[in-house]
Amino acid sequence: MRVLISGGGTGGHIYPALSIIKEIKQQEPDSVFLYVGSSKGLEADIVPRENIPFQSIEVSGFRRKLSLDNLKTIYRFIKSVRESKKMIRDFKPNIVIGTGGYVCGPVVFAAARLGIPTLIHEQNVIPGLTNKFLSRFSSAIAVSFEGSASFFNHSTIEITGNPRATEVAQASRKEGRASLNLPLTKKIILIVGGSRGAKAINLAFLEMINQLPKLKDCHFVYVTGDVHYNEIREQVEKKGASIEQVTLKPFVYNMPDVLAATDLIVNRAGASFLAEITSLGIPSILIPSPYVTNNHQEKNARWLEEKGAAKVILEKELNGDILYQSIAQLMQDENELKKMSTASRQVGYPEAAHHIYQLMKKIVQNEKH
Template identity: 45%
Template structure:
């Protein structure tokens, strides 16, 4: 298969695309793939390091207020569509797949106008602006949350889960907590606000360390690289003792290898994170980011909550008391934790990439 794939801006769009590429090349090693991203997104750093052929388009998103910036946005979109057509003509793909982000809008739209088979994947429970636009033009639409199905044309849409889930589920890990100076036999809670860290989660967690020091479970607190120094300064200035069962890290590069050893997680509710959590069946306490479009992280989180796989704390309600009470509820009650684990696992889709590729092949027949 010759495939062009496009997804940009954030890891939530990039990692599902990479998972699809990995699965395709396992199934069909002779396949050729081209990734088209943006000049501004994380993909320009991540994708080339994977050895995947990459081209970048200059594109940007709309501002929600009236602005001259939006005229530039339209001009860049039209230019990106034009450039995409040239790339598509040269590469001659069998199919073009978009995983979200503004750049995928230009690429997939261009392909549809050239009558090249097209698909999109929507990771979130609330459909993004780009995929809402593309839904009228593509052949098939896969979704990561069943709640998103009703937001798309029924005759095109199918549930496949998130391709990242299959990638994570297949990882064989021999990681041991003892390599971090922790106990391999103690229940472990991971607190992680994302690669950049989350300010309020970090602040509340730092204050909660005094509580965690006296717990029968251990805590791995990942601050994010940009916020590590400020958190450590706060801990030093407030003379907070970090006990033997709490470890603070700025970043964990091998997170997929660590996740299978985690008993519960506190973090955001991005689509990729939830795909990883449910693929492995990890109980969670979700603190949705209030800074995302259409509050989609809250809706993502509620999909797990209503299935008994997670607890939720809004950022406005987040404080030391709420955080520690919820953590204790899961970590000190093995029966509840095991039930949440089962419910989480039952929500996971561990053949997501296979399902998307199978649908892609069906379009080509």
């Protein structure tokens, strides 16, 4: 199998693509891959580290208001389609897969124009502009949430889940606790502000830190992000909080295992992260980022809240007292925590990557006939 895959801009588009590649390799070890992204996106660094051949095109997104920049965007798109066609002709893929981000727009569009089978994957509840555009040309659409299907007018839409869930579903609770050096008797509350941290979550955590001893059976693991680590550590020490009850980490490299060891998580509402926590059935308190396109994180979070798997706190309403009370109510109500865990697991798709692989195979076989 020869597979060309494209997606970029953020980890939410890149890591699902890498999970799909990993699944295809497991099923068909002789497969050959080409990843097309932007030289300015995170994929330019992440993908080559995985020893996956990488080529780049330059493309930008449309502004939602009338702007001369949109004329430049149209020019870049047309140029990128032409470059993508050349890459596709040279590589000769059996299928082209897009996982979102502006960069996959010209790539999947070019493939469709050349008669190559195409598949797009949508991670969020509300589809992005690129996937809405590409849905008119794709052979099939895979979505992470059942609520996403209604936004597409297409004959072949399958709810597969997010392929990132597959990798996390195999994680070890025991190894996660061992890596944190924590006893089995403690309940772990994981707080994650994202790889670059989140100022609002940082402030709320610092405001509530002197209340943590009230939750005697709980241990807090806070992933601050590299940028904020030293500042947060200094603030924690100044407040005289018991470091024995808090583990601060700038970054966690074995996040799947740490997630497997977690009893409650506080985090943003990026689609890939939600796929990971639901694959393990983790109850969550979600604080969606208000700084993302189309406010998609709040829509992701609200969907999970409606299913009974999460509680949502908007950033504008967040403070230390609200965050502490939300955590305390759940940690002191075992039945509610179990109900949320069950609901979380019910909406998870631990076999997502394999479902996407099966859909990919079906598309390629249909095209042959």
